[in-house]
Structures are given as C-alpha cells and as structure tokens.
Amino acid sequence: MTKQIHLAAHFPGVNNTTVWSDPAAGSHIEFSSFVKLAQTAERAKFDFFFLAEGLRLREQNGQIYDLDVVGRPDTFTVLAALAAVTDRLGLTGTINSTFNEPYEVARQFASLDHLSAGRAGWNVVTSWDAFTGENFRRGGFLPQEQRYERAKTFLSTALELFDSWRGDEIAADVESGVYLRDPAAGSFAHRDAHFDISGRFSVPRSPQGGPVILQAGDSDEGREFAAAKADAIFARHGTLEAGQAFYADVKGRLAKYGRRHEDLLVLPAATFVLGDTDADAQERADVVRHQQVSGQTAIKLLEQLWNADLSGYDPDGPLPEFDPVVGEHTVARGRASVRSHRDPLATAREWRALAEAKNLSIRELIIQTSGRQNFIGAPATVAEKINELVQADASDGFILVPHVTPGGLDEFADTVVPLLQERGVFRTEYTGTTLREHLGLDGARPGGAA
Numbered sequence: 001m002t003k004q005i006h007l008a009a010h011f012p013g014v015n016n017t018t019v020w021s022d023p024a025a026g027s028h029i030e031f032s033s034f035v036k037l038a039q040t041a042e043r044a045k046f047d048f049f050f051l052a053e054g055l056r057l058r059e060q061n062g063q064i065y066d067l068d069v070v071g072r073p074d075t076f077t078v079l080a081a082l083a084a085v086t087d088r089l090g091l092t093g094t095i096n097s098t099f100n101e102p103y104e105v106a107r108q109f110a111s112l113d114h115l116s117a118g119r120a121g122w123n124v125v126t127s128w129d130a131f132t133g134e135n136f137r138r139g140g141f142l143p144q145e146q147r148y149e150r151a152k153t154f155l156s157t158a159l160e161l162f163d164s165w166r167g168d169e170i171a172a173d174v175e176s177g178v179y180l181r182d183p184a185a186g187s188f189a190h191r192d193a194h195f196d197i198s199g200r201f202s203v204p205r206s207p208q209g210g211p212v213i214l215q216a217g218d219s220d221e222g223r224e225f226a227a228a229k230a231d232a233i234f235a236r237h238g239t240l241e242a243g244q245a246f247y248a249d250v251k252g253r254l255a256k257y258g259r260r261h262e263d264l265l266v267l268p269a270a271t272f273v274l275g276d277t278d279a280d281a282q283e284r285a286d287v288v289r290h291q292q293v294s295g296q297t298a299i300k301l302l303e304q305l306w307n308a309d310l311s312g313y314d315p316d317g318p319l320p321e322f323d324p325v326v327g328e329h330t331v332a333r334g335r336a337s338v339r340s341h342r343d344p345l346a347t348a349r350e351w352r353a354l355a356e357a358k359n360l361s362i363r364e365l366i367i368q369t370s371g372r373q374n375f376i377g378a379p380a381t382v383a384e385k386i387n388e389l390v391q392a393d394a395s396d397g398f399i400l401v402p403h404v405t406p407g408g409l410d411e412f413a414d415t416v417v418p419l420l421q422e423r424g425v426f427r428t429e430y431t432g433t434t435l436r437e438h439l440g441l442d443g444a445r446p447g448g449a450a
C-alpha cells in the first residue's frame, strides 16, 4: 500500500544550519517570523510546526557562542500565540522532563490543546548536561542513566493528570444550580521515586485528551522510551540505509508494549536546497554549506571534537598535529553535537585520512563532515527522493529544517508540495482538525497512566 507522507516545519534553530548572513534572513525572536513560517506550513497542509528548545545559552571556551543566533523565546508562549493565527496546523514544542515538574507542564499542554482546539504536541526530551541544570533549582541533579527513568514517570504522571478529567464532568444544570457533575473531577495522587504529588488538576479534559507525544533521544533507552510511550520520533537518521535500520529497530520494539507498527511514526530531521535544475540546486547547496561553515565556525566545530582551544589555527590550513584531548568535555557546553563524538580519537583518525586523501583544509573538511543537505535538486527530484524514502520504510515523513528564517519554506511549499499532492502521497486538504488526526493516530493514546 502506498504510504501517505507526513511533513512538519522546524523553526530554524540556534545552530549553524541556519544561515543568518543571507539577505533574506530575518529575526528569530520577533513574533512575525514564527507567524510567517507557521502560516506557510499551514498553507502547504503540513502536519505540524515544531520548536526545539535550549534552556541555557551555549558557551565555548568559557564564552557565549555567538557565531550563530543567540537566545530564543519561551516555547509555550510562542505556540499559544500561534494557535490564534493558525487554524489546523499542529503546534509541537520540545519540553524537558529533567528540569520541569509534571503538574506545571501538564497544565501548560492541556491549556495549549484547549486554545488550539486539539493541535498540541509535546517532544519529550531529557537533555543531558549539568551545565543546563545549573539554571534550575536542583542543578544537574540527575545522572544520565536516571534521566529516562524520570522521563517515563514524568510522562505517566502528566497522563494521569490529563486523565483525571474524563470529559463529561462539566454540565450546567440551571434547575439545581450544579455546574460540576462529578465531584471527583481532577482528583489525582501519584507517588514514586521521583514524584509525590496529589490534589486536583485544574484544567478540564482537552480536545485530544493531552498532547501528541514525540521523543527525540537516540540512545537505547531513548528508543525504548519512544516504543513504549511516544506517537512519533524526531529522528536523526534521514538517509536510506541509516533510516531503514533505525525504522526497523524502533518499530521492532513496539510489539512488546502491545502496540502496532502504525502507532509510532518515524520523522527524521531533514534539510533541503532547491534549484531550477539539479545542477543549479547543487551549486546553491555548495554556497549554502560555505555560508553555514565560515572559517570561524569551522574552528569552533573542530574544537568540539578536539576538546581544546584551537583559536590559533588557520581554518584554511591543516588539522592540528596533536590528537583530541580525551576526558571530560570542557570546551563546548549546552549543545547537542558535543555528545555525538562518542569516540573522538577514532573520528580524528578518519578525518585525518579524509583530509590527506582529498587535500582538505580544516574548513573544507568540516564542510564535508559536519552534515549536508538531505535533499538537493530540482523540485521533481526532491519530491521523488522524499517519496522514495518514505515508501522504502526509511521514514514516515520528515521534519523539514529550512536554512533561512522565516521565508525558507516558501519555495518548498510552492514547488515540491504540489508534486507530492499530484502523486497522491500528500494531502491536498486537511481532513481532520486535530494533530492526532493529521498523523493518522487513531485509537487510544499510548503509554497511559501506568
């Protein structure tokens, strides 16, 4: 059976995917930017709008990292405001389970689901660093291995709170003067190793009964958490082989939780560069890569692998003669990529071999190794590729990250989406009103209170 493709729009984040030097680039803070991207996504009938979150400004070598944009507004506030200027688009936010409290987060998501008439989505992340935790009362109080334990019980607790209202409690009875039909409405009591709370939940049942749940960690524990509890995964693996391996892995974990293959969607992040022809797009992609990785950025990214101050090195020169400093990571703080270098010495060996074989400078090497656009080509080529990956079970769709804020999705919406629609693999109109409906997630919410 031909699968339908799911598409989401990621508001470009505070990393070097986003090209701020482009003349078309605008503010990443002003509300008009969020409105522009969300309304483009809705015009293109996307499933949802997505916000990542960073709870502390990133630092490198003890200083604020300011080669990309710095700072971002609060997720709930932005999504609630967007609910008023969109009608059907899902509104998904990344909210941390390590530093927040379930009662507060449940109130916020239930409220967002009400305000948006059933369009809320929650990307549950654990984050990992004590550096971020310093911003919060308890600091970096949870060791890595306990974070998913807390995430699981955090989510179960939030679901208990959502379920503390069944949905039929409120009925105005003019005769008797009684407004609340069930005196137990909102009652809850939850006690475990992480939380000991009881009382009354203050937000009546929301249209979806709670937000759609996304998950974004890639470790074994993260995948297990997703298989047990999530409706969708925001994944890293956007290529055919890596995508298929990840897809088979996480879908294979569902059965033991009594869940079906179609109960969990796999949605990798993906970038794109379009052009009139494939050759034109490739040329534009090369320009974009050089905008994304300036000489200074190349040195900063290399420092994250080397775990050392390399500010004296020439980005147009060769790699340092010494090897990466192994041990506690001290150079870069508050960013995801730091942990992706799991074996710095092995990576450095590969990079040296590549640089030598192709005679690459530091900057050219970083351009080649630090990521590239997933989809490069004329609109027909890109539409074909996206459909191919989805039909080959490398994903169920993509969370697209445009490299220009806020207008970077327009070209995709105008040229690629109509081709997907012509093929019958992407909706031409919304058929439902809630995010669960857009994602084809019928039936019970997963991971209910347990």
Ligand SMILES: Cc1cc2nc3c(=O)[nH]c(=O)nc-3n(C[C@H](O)[C@H](O)[C@H](O)COP(=O)(O)O)c2cc1C
Pocket: 051, 052, 053, 054, 055, 094, 096, 124, 125, 126, 127, 128, 216, 217, 218, 219, 220, 221, 222, 223, 234, 235, 236, 269, 336
């Ligand atoms: C594609 C992707 C996107 C992520 N986005 C965020 C984010 O916006 N904010 C955040 O705090 N963590 C983000 N994370 C990381 C999560 O915090 C995750 O919980 C963390 O990687 C620890 O889990 P792991 O060990 O399973 O990877 C992301 C992870 C992935 C794979």
